[in-house]
Amino acid sequence: MACNNCSTGTKDGVPKGCNNKGSCGTGSCNKLTVFDWLSNMTLPQGQEPFDCVEIRFKNGRKEFFRNTEKLTLSMGDIVATEASPGHDVGIVSLSGELVKIQMKKKNVPIGSELAKIYRKASQKDIDIWSEARKKEEVIRMRARELAIALNLEMKISDVEFQGDSSKATFYYTANDRVDFRQLIKDFAREFSIRIEMKQVGFRQEASRLGGIGSCGRELCCSTWLTDFRSVNTSAARYQQLSLNPQKLAGQCGKLKCCLNYELDTYLDALKDFPDLDTKLYTEKGNANCQKVDIFKELMWFSYENQPAHWHVLSVSSVREILDLNKQKIRVEAIEEFVVETTKEIENNFQNVVGQDSLTRFDNKTKKRSNKSSNKNKKRSKVVVQGDATKTISRPKKVDQKQTAQPKQAAQPKKQSTSPKQSAAPKKANQSKPIIKKNDSKKK
Numbered sequence: 001m002a003c004n005n006c007s008t009g010t011k012d013g014v015p016k017g018c019n020n021k022g023s024c025g026t027g028s029c030n031k032l033t034v035f036d037w038l039s040n041m042t043l044p045q046g047q048e049p050f051d052c053v054e055i056r057f058k059n060g061r062k063e064f065f066r067n068t069e070k071l072t073l074s075m076g077d078i079v080a081t082e083a084s085p086g087h088d089v090g091i092v093s094l095s096g097e098l099v100k101i102q103m104k105k106k107n108v109p110i111g112s113e114l115a116k117i118y119r120k121a122s123q124k125d126i127d128i129w130s131e132a133r134k135k136e137e138v139i140r141m142r143a144r145e146l147a148i149a150l151n152l153e154m155k156i157s158d159v160e161f162q163g164d165s166s167k168a169t170f171y172y173t174a175n176d177r178v179d180f181r182q183l184i185k186d187f188a189r190e191f192s193i194r195i196e197m198k199q200v201g202f203r204q205e206a207s208r209l210g211g212i213g214s215c216g217r218e219l220c221c222s223t224w225l226t227d228f229r230s231v232n233t234s235a236a237r238y239q240q241l242s243l244n245p246q247k248l249a250g251q252c253g254k255l256k257c258c259l260n261y262e263l264d265t266y267l268d269a270l271k272d273f274p275d276l277d278t279k280l281y282t283e284k285g286n287a288n289c290q291k292v293d294i295f296k297e298l299m300w301f302s303y304e305n306q307p308a309h310w311h312v313l314s315v316s317s318v319r320e321i322l323d324l325n326k327q328k329i330r331v332e333a334i335e336e337f338v339v340e341t342t343k344e345i346e347n348n349f350q351n352v353v354g355q356d357s358l359t360r361f362d363n364k365t366k367k368r369s370n371k372s373s374n375k376n377k378k379r380s381k382v383v384v385q386g387d388a389t390k391t392i393s394r395p396k397k398v399d400q401k402q403t404a405q406p407k408q409a410a411q412p413k414k415q416s417t418s419p420k421q422s423a424a425p426k427k428a429n430q431s432k433p434i435i436k437k438n439d440s441k442k443k
Contacts, residue, residue, distance in 0.1 A: 034102065053073055055091065060210075064114055074095065081116070082116045083115070143156050150183055167193060172197065202253055207221035284303065291310070297316075320337075321337065
């Protein structure tokens with residue numbers, strides 16, 4: 001999530017998102033930045049500029065260095081700083097009087113011994129630094145394979161090379177203490193560089209790598225949040241949230257930091273509420289609390305005999321009933337204190353142009369459905385054959401000869417009430433002449 005990993009143009013190499021060549025104040029190109037609103041102001045006479053500078057390294061890691069050489073530095077300059085051993089390369093993120101405020105915020109004494117800034121980085125320093133950064137992804141994947149081969153319960157999340165490519169820092173997360181002495185030997189044999197292992201927490205890992213949260217925005221820990229306060233499940237209970245770990249956990253696997261943002265307002269609102277375990281004693285029966293609306297100051301109660309029927313009461317009326325119960329006085333029923341809740345008005349949105357609510361596409365679909373139903377009705381017709389009735393379904397294209405026969409067969413159905421009565425006389429009339437012809441031939 002740093003400037004080197006952003007999507008860049010094919011020719012100029014400028015990041016597409018910010019178009020500020022890595023000096024933007026928002027987004028993941030420059031995390032946890034401070035806007036220098038004193039940059040255009042001149043210092044009063046006789047006052048020298050502050051000699052400490054804030055420098056940013058990979059994944060938003062920032063440290064303070066002392067400008068002993070009194071170099072003219074501005075935001076975005078690439079400098080070579082002191083490291084052990086060798087030197088490191090970083091980008092100036094803040095300079096001037098605002099660095100004092102940042103040092104106080106991070107509990108760094110102003111007069112303490114800080115590392116020095118050697119010089120502004122030359123082209124050779126930048127080339128070595130960029131080549132080392134390209135090797136980090138390949139080395140990280142190989143380091144994970146070596147850790148898995150030793151059956152170590154750890155996750156190597158990131159690798160950071162020093163500016164002179166003489167040392168590599170491996171950041172890892174683990175639940176328990178890990179014995180990685182053999183792992184360091186394998187790393188030194190495989191990569192032939194100086195190795196440093198640094199364990200970070202799960203929240204620090206998420207803040208270093210960055211990402212997109214479930215809200216659709218960048219992670220708070222990687223953009224503006226600097227201190228990680230402990231988050232408990234009680235924060236979700238006070239806010240009436242479902243205790244689902246999949247919804248409450250962030251990318252780090254821990255509870256989301258945003259659960260603490262509105263916790264104080266919920267606690268202030270819950271001061272006037274009675275305990276949720278309280279019971280209301282009435283002559284009709286005892287009532288238990290089922291649901292609470294904190295900001296509307298409403299509570300839902302139901303009788304023990306009728307748990308399905310809930311009654312809405314205000315907090316003030318519940319306190320009145322509790323005060324009477326303390327005096328051993330029972331109310332007749334809860335229904336006397338029920339609050340009439342207003343139903344939410346449904347907004348029936350209409351077309352602005354003034355047309356019907358149905359669109360032209362809806363009208364077409366209705367016409368098509370009506371046509372198809374009419375065609376199906378025409379295709380299926382009833383035909384009477386003897387004592388039985390049959391339904392014949394026609395295809396779309398039907399000859400004229402086939403259409404004439406069912407009409408003639410269906411005419412007797414209108415004259416007679418039942419098909420059996422209409423078919424019986426026909427059989428009788430046909431059978432008599434046949435018998436006469438046979439008798440005449442025999443004679």
